[in-house]
Amino acid sequence: xxxxxxxxxxxxxxxxxxxxxxxxxxxxxxxxxxxxxxxxxxxxxxxxxxxxxxxxxxxxxxxxxxxxxxx
Numbered sequence: 001x002x003x004x005x006x007x008x009x010x011x012x013x014x015x016x017x018x019x020x021x022x023x024x025x026x027x028x029x030x031x032x033x034x035x036x037x038x039x040x041x042x043x044x045x046x047x048x049x050x051x052x053x054x055x056x057x058x059x060x061x062x063x064x065x066x067x068x069x070x071x
């Protein structure tokens with residue numbers, strides 16, 4: 001349930017905001033974060049630890065590469 005994921009991810013240090021929605025017919029949580037506090041790799045790792053990630057959508061090729069290495 002994306003409500004649970006939103007709450008868990010929103011509680012992480014460095015996460016500025018979260019927003020739920022749908023993308024490619026999947027429930028998603030969009031996360032805005034401060035990379036000076038938590039970088040993308042650590043964010044994806046934390047999401048995986050908290051069982052908040054089944055699919056990761058990335059904004060850049062670099063993020064997609066990082067996500068593939070983690071998930």
